[in-house]
Amino acid sequence: MMRVAYNNGESLTYWWLDGYIDIETEQQPLISERLARLFDWHRKTQIKDYALFLKQAQRQLQSGVDKPILLANLADMRKRALVMLEHALPDMADLALELNPQQRAAIAKKFASNNSDYRKKHLRSDLKARQRYRFDKVLSQSEYWFGDFSREQEARIRAAVNAVPTDHELFNRARLSRQNELLRILEKIQKERPSREATVALLRAYTVPLAMQSGGPEYGDYFTAYQDAMTNVTLEVINMTTPTQKANAMQKLQRLIDDCNQIAG
Numbered sequence: 001m002m003r004v005a006y007n008n009g010e011s012l013t014y015w016w017l018d019g020y021i022d023i024e025t026e027q028q029p030l031i032s033e034r035l036a037r038l039f040d041w042h043r044k045t046q047i048k049d050y051a052l053f054l055k056q057a058q059r060q061l062q063s064g065v066d067k068p069i070l071l072a073n074l075a076d077m078r079k080r081a082l083v084m085l086e087h088a089l090p091d092m093a094d095l096a097l098e099l100n101p102q103q104r105a106a107i108a109k110k111f112a113s114n115n116s117d118y119r120k121k122h123l124r125s126d127l128k129a130r131q132r133y134r135f136d137k138v139l140s141q142s143e144y145w146f147g148d149f150s151r152e153q154e155a156r157i158r159a160a161v162n163a164v165p166t167d168h169e170l171f172n173r174a175r176l177s178r179q180n181e182l183l184r185i186l187e188k189i190q191k192e193r194p195s196r197e198a199t200v201a202l203l204r205a206y207t208v209p210l211a212m213q214s215g216g217p218e219y220g221d222y223f224t225a226y227q228d229a230m231t232n233v234t235l236e237v238i239n240m241t242t243p244t245q246k247a248n249a250m251q252k253l254q255r256l257i258d259d260c261n262q263i264a265g
Helices: 002-007 009-021 025-045 047-063 067-098 101-123 127-146 151-162 168-192 196-211 222-240 243-264
Strands: none
Touching: 002 009, 002 243, 009 025, 009 101, 025 047, 025 067, 025 243, 047 067, 047 243, 067 168, 067 196, 067 222, 101 127, 101 168, 127 151, 127 222, 127 243, 151 222, 168 196
């Protein structure tokens, strides 16, 4: 599934982008060419490094995982995301300079639709319902890697999940702030027509904090507490698993490593 998704990544990304900006006919060649170039660079220069990172995760799973290891791995993943972002920023700037007011309005409309879905899913339920939703999501992800969990293990996962601070209203305010900031930046680009370099700088200042998941001042101390609690959830899941469950995860990782090597080839 990973190989199929990656090998169709250009088309999937084009489709996703079109869902936001309503790509116009004259923009299609530029966007298609830049996406092809981005995926070609990524396949040739990044995928083998991902395989090495996954191989390291296998070794860590065998020898034991603690919180510093998890945090270091998370930092490594963010650095890899930043490498791809930096490579894509000039093309993102070219696209931003090509957008027209109608496309900026289309982005705002898509944001409004996404926000409506978010409110229905996260803001119209009580605390227990939100915790249950998060537990179901964590359990599903954990079962993907490790297989079935016993009732005792599920109880421990639920307790760890319930300890995670839950303030979807704050998350919602932060996402609205980010969306409005992006719309403001795009409007500035359309009105002032800055140079490509200046446009890259504007987009870098907006996207790098998102790629690094550093949180913004609007979160206060909540974001740090949330990330710390979610790290504890991951650590609890890994350290409660049986040898059989760990073997399942090792096999999943190996399949991903094989996929990465095949994609890179």
